[in-house]
Structures are given as structure tokens and as C-alpha cells.
Amino acid sequence: MAGLDDFSLDGLVALIPGGGGGIGSALAVAFAGAGANVVVGGRTQESLDTTVGQVEVAGGEGLAVVADATNEADAERMVTGAVERFGRLDILINAVGGGAGKVLHNAEIYPRSDWDWIMDLNVRSTVVPTQAAARQMIAQGGGGRILNISSVRGNLGIKAGYSAYVAAKGAINSLTRQWATEWAPHGIRVNAIMPTFVDTPQVASLLADPEFKAGIVNRIPLGRVGETRDIVGPAIFLCSDAASFVTGQILGIDGGLTATQ
Ligand SMILES: NC(=O)c1ccc[n+]([C@@H]2O[C@H](COP(=O)([O-])OP(=O)(O)OC[C@H]3O[C@@H](n4cnc5c(N)ncnc54)[C@H](OP(=O)(O)O)[C@@H]3O)[C@@H](O)[C@H]2O)c1
Numbered sequence: 001m002a003g004l005d006d007f008s009l010d011g012l013v014a015l016i017p018g019g020g021g022g023i024g025s026a027l028a029v030a031f032a033g034a035g036a037n038v039v040v041g042g043r044t045q046e047s048l049d050t051t052v053g054q055v056e057v058a059g060g061e062g063l064a065v066v067a068d069a070t071n072e073a074d075a076e077r078m079v080t081g082a083v084e085r086f087g088r089l090d091i092l093i094n095a096v097g098g099g100a101g102k103v104l105h106n107a108e109i110y111p112r113s114d115w116d117w118i119m120d121l122n123v124r125s126t127v128v129p130t131q132a133a134a135r136q137m138i139a140q141g142g143g144g145r146i147l148n149i150s151s152v153r154g155n156l157g158i159k160a161g162y163s164a165y166v167a168a169k170g171a172i173n174s175l176t177r178q179w180a181t182e183w184a185p186h187g188i189r190v191n192a193i194m195p196t197f198v199d200t201p202q203v204a205s206l207l208a209d210p211e212f213k214a215g216i217v218n219r220i221p222l223g224r225v226g227e228t229r230d231i232v233g234p235a236i237f238l239c240s241d242a243a244s245f246v247t248g249q250i251l252g253i254d255g256g257l258t259a260t261q
Contacts, residue, residue, distance in 0.1 A: 006242040010035030014091035014239070015082050017069040017129045019048030022200020023149060024095030025054065026228035027235050032060025034236050036091065039082040041067040041074075041129075061086070069096045069125040075132040091239050092133040093120050093147045096125035097168075098202045100153065104161030118164035124169050130175075134183060143187025145239040146179065148172050150194040152254050156261055169194070173250050182247030189247040191238045196254040197225040221256030 014031050016026035017198040019040025025047070028038045040051045040062065048064035055062035066079040067074035082089045099121045103114040126148055137144030153162055154169030172192060180190040197203055197216050207213045207225065216225060234251055237243050252258045 002242075004012075005152040006244075007236060008035050009236065009240055012036045013039070013082055013086040013088055014093060015039045015041065015078055015089055015129070015133060015225060016043040016093045016095050017067070017075075017078060017125065018093075018095030018097070018149075019051050020044055021095060022202055023195075023198060023228055023231055024093070025051040026232060028062070029058045030232040030236060031055045031091070031093075031239070032056075032058040032062065034240075035060075037061045037086045039063045039065060039078060039085070040064045040139070041069060041078040042096075043068055052194045069094075069129050070120050072128055072132070074245055075129045078085070078129060078221065079132045079136050083136065083140075088142075089133060089136045090142075091145045091147070093149070093235065093239070094126040094129060095149055096129075097122040097149060100151075100162055100165035101203065101206050103164070105163070106160065107163045110163045115164045117172075122150050122165070122168035123175075126172055127175070129259070130179065134179070134186075134188060134246060137188050138183070138186050143189070144183075146188060147235055147238055148176050148190070148192040150176070150192045150250060152194050152196045152252060152258055154192075154194055154250070155258060156218055168172040176250055177248045184247060188217075189238075189243070191247060192250040193231065193238070194250055194252050194254070194258075195226050195231060196220060196257045198228060198231065219257060219260070220254065221260060224255065226253060226255065 020042040052062035150172045151169045154173045176192040
């Protein structure tokens with residue numbers, strides 16, 4: 001009978017590119033606590049080692065692979081690292097991305113260089129590891145679970161500056177639906193979460209401005225910004241057997257923000 005056991009990730013192997021970041025590291029530790037072995041990827045050894053240390057404290061086994069998620073050979077290395085160490089790959093969480101607040105330009109003059117940077121950081125960094133992971137999941141059989149990290153900006157416009165970021169996250173939402181449809185025959189489920197502001201180092205300087213933060217909080221019905229622990233439950237659900245009939249969905253984790261639009 002279905003029950004709480006369906007939320008367990010016991011014995012599953014998860015790869016998290018971006019696992020040294022704010023959301024990625026929180027998910028790595030939580031997934032280890034739920035029973036998974038976790039491989040984290042990123043460009044900085046130190047932050048990956050910190051996450052692996054936390055994964056081990058949480059009772060899981062961890063592996064750090066220094067890799068650029070936009071590079072095909074590096075993505076392949078993350079996947080083979082998981083397979084060589086843990087025998088297979090069951091879960092991919094694409095936790096690389098962001099950058100929106102660093103490059104705000106009016107739409108009519110949005111420069112190509114910043115456009116390309118945002119698209120690479122968010123879309124290419126998702127597509128390249130997903131292709132490598134899906135090839136492995138298809139070859140090994142037994143299905144798989146892929147979770148993309150989008151943003152409420154994938155569905156909503158905003159007054160100024162976000163052209164590239166909304167395009168990138170909109171692309172992630174579309175790819176989530178496309179991959180879910182295309183890989184369903186292989187038993188690979190593909191879903192996405194779309195948070196509003198989550199208090200991570202990436203947005204810390206924005207949220208440090210009390211006026212800016214108040215403007216954000218006023219728009220969110222639950223009256224606060226997100227914390228990384230708000231991401232954990234929905235992510236475990238979507239990557240567990242509890243969601244075995246859920247695919248192609250994009251779940252808002254936004255304190256009700258999108259409900260107001
Ligand atoms: N925080 C928010 O408010 C918020 C809201 C909505 C959606 N999101 C989304 O959530 C995701 C994670 O955001 P976050 O706040 O956790 O950001 P973060 O703390 O900056 O983490 C991102 C991680 O990605 C890694 N990374 C960047 N480029 C990479 C590349 N080319 N190859 C490999 N790793 C790379 C970074 O490590 P290295 O630089 O060491 O490689 C970093 O550890 C992003 O997609 C973001 O758009 C965040």
C-alpha cells in the first residue's frame with residue numbers, strides 16, 4: 001500500500017550539478033538524509049567538498065566532481081563519476097543557474113553578450129547534463145527522475161531588466177514538458193520547481209537592502225521570501241515514488257505569488 005515509505009530515496013543515486021550552491025547544497029544534504037547517495041558538480045572544489053562533508057554528516061555517501069555544466073565532456077564525467085562510484089544514476093537535479101540580478105537591461109537594448117551569458121548559465125547548463133544523464137538512464141533501464149530548477153520568472157514578466165532570464169526560465173519550463181513527453185516511454189519522469197526569491201548567497205546582496213526586500217515580501221501572500229528548506233520537501237516528493245504518476249509539471253514554490261497574478 002502507498003504510504004510514507006514512498007517518499008524514501010533509499011539507495012538511489014542523485015547527481016546535482018550546482019550542488020555547491022545555495023539551493024543545490026541544501027538539496028544534496030536533504031537527499032542524503034532521505035537515503036540517497038549524492039554526486040555534486042560545480043567549478044569550485046572547495047564548495048563541493050563542503051557539501052560532501054555535510055552529506056556525510058547527514059548519513060549519506062557523497063562524491064565531488066569538479067566540472068563545468070555547460071561543457072559536454074565535463075557533464076559526461078559527472079555521470080560516469082556517479083556510475084563508477086555508485087553503480088548507476090537515478091536522479092538528476094539541475095541546480096546551476098541564476099545571474100538575473102547581475103545583468104539588468106531594458107529589453108530594447110539588452111546586449112547580446114549578457115543575453116548569451118544568462119542563456120548559457122541557465123539553459124545550456126541544464127541541457128548538457130540532462131542529455132548525458134538521460135543517455136545513462138535510458139541505457140541502464142529502470143527509469144529515472146529529473147528535476148529542473150526554473151523560477152516564477154519562467155511564467156511571469158517583471159517591470160524591468162529581466163528579458164534574458166525570463167526567456168531562459170521559460171525555455172526550462174518548455175523543455176521540462178518536452179523531455180517528460182519524449183522520455184516517458186523510458187520511465188524517466190521530468191518535473192521542475194519554480195521558486196520566487198530564496199535566501200541564498202546569490203541574492204543575499206539584493207535582500208540586504210531593506211526597501212528592496214520589503215517590496216518583494218509585500219507581493220508574496222505568505223509574507224516572506226523563501227528559504228532553502230522550503231525547496232526540500234517538494235524536491236524530495238517530485239524525485240520519489242510518491243510522485244510516480246507526476247511528470248511534465250512545474251511546481252510553484254512561491255508563497256502564493258503566482259496565485260495573485
Ligand atoms: N535564489 C533564488 O532566489 C532563486 C529563485 C528562483 C530560482 N532560482 C534558481 O535556483 C537555481 C540555483 O540558484 P542558487 O540561488 O542556489 O544559486 P547559487 O547559490 O549561485 O548556486 C549556483 C551554483 O551553480 C554553480 N555553477 C554556476 N555555473 C556553473 C557551471 N557553468 N558549471 C557548474 N556549476 C556552475 C555555482 O558554483 P561554481 O561557481 O563554483 O561553479 C553555484 O554553486 C538557479 O537556477 C536559480 O536561477 C534561485
